[in-house]
Amino acid sequence: MKISIITINYNDIEGLKKTFNSVLIQDYPNIEYIVIDGDSSDGGQEFLKQNSDKLDFWVSEKDEGIYDAMNKGIAKASGEYVLFLNSGDWLVDNTVISKFANEKPYESIVYGNIIKVADDGKESIGRSAQSSDVSLFHLMFGTLTHPSSFFRRELFEKYGGFRTDYKIVSDWLFYLITIGVHKESVRYIDTNVSYFDMTGISNSNISVRNDERERALKEFLPSKLYEEYQILKQMKEDSEVLNRMKNDRRFNKLVNYYSKVFKSSFRM
Incomplete structure (x- = not known):
């Protein structure tokens, strides 16, 4: 089973290196690694050029935001499952992908836990809801996290990619549509998948997120x-x-x- 890992990067060279290295050390042999860079000017392009032999695909060009870049990655992916691991986020150890594959997944979305890393370096495990609890009701108020979620690639063929008219919540909206509305199959695995860097998440980000969720719920x-x-x-x-x-x-x-x-x- 091939797993596609997609990394989105823009002017985060140190985060890119951390993410890149966590993918490279995986002991699972059938990984397709794709990096979409938004025309970085901090050395990111040069880093990708130097390591192009370790990538299945990469491009550096201007885009219309993170979800546009994620959609570009989806268009290049060929794995059965897709994991989005953006710059600054990293896999917890070298066995993450092999553990996932050993679960012999077949569900539309399979997800685990995420470890949140605060500005001061403190870590907290965000345990996701049990799959039986993930419903339209749950998603009206909560969400899953894409750095700990494996999506069947065919979901994007069926429902389309991420909405680019939302800046922050399109991944949540995709969960709402696929799981909450269309009852796509979902499975929770109680294992830590990735570290999520909380640095830079401000009150203004939270305000935008809340406003966008409200707009989406009113729309849908x-x-x-x-x-x-x-x-x-x-x-x-x-x-x-x-x-x-x-x-x-x-x-x-x-x-x-x-x-x-x-x-x-x-x-x-």
């Missing part, structure tokens, strides 16, 4: 379900109330009903 959710979402969002800080709602059969029936309505009327 049926109006009745969006109204219910607004009510739940107001109660979000009260975890007891939220958990009670999540376990309420009537509410879950409503979510499932509108999920079916949404799916039948949804168009990419």
Whole structure:
């Protein structure tokens, strides 16, 4: 089974080296490594040229943002599964890909845990939700993380690539569409996949993310379900109330009903 790893880079030479080295030391033999560079001016292009013999494909050119670059990588990928590991993120050890392959995956999306690295170097393991808990409801409020997710490449042929009109949340939107709406199969493996560098994530980034998620939910959710979402969002800080709602059969029936309505009327 071939695994495609796609790295997006722009003016992050040190992050690129860290990511690059973590891929190179993998003990799994059938890895396709693709790097899409956004016309970096900090030595990234020179580094890629010097190491071009270790890459299956690389290009350095201007793009329209990270999701445009990720779509370029998808277009060049030929593996059964695709992992997005962008500059500054790195695999936890040299056995990550072989462990994944040994699980004999067949699901549309297979995901593990991510280790978040804060500005001060402190690490925290972000354990993902169990696959049975990943639903439209879960994705309305939460997400999975793409540096710890393996996507079947055919998903992008089926649903298209990432939306480029969103700056931050298109990966979350892809989960919402594929898992939440279309019920694509998903599997959680309790293993640490990658380190995620939290450096540079500011309050302004969080604000943009929240605004974009709100815009996407308003665009894609049926109006009745969006109204219910607004009510739940107001109660979000009260975890007891939220958990009670999540376990309420009537509410879950409503979510499932509108999920079916949404799916039948949804168009990419």
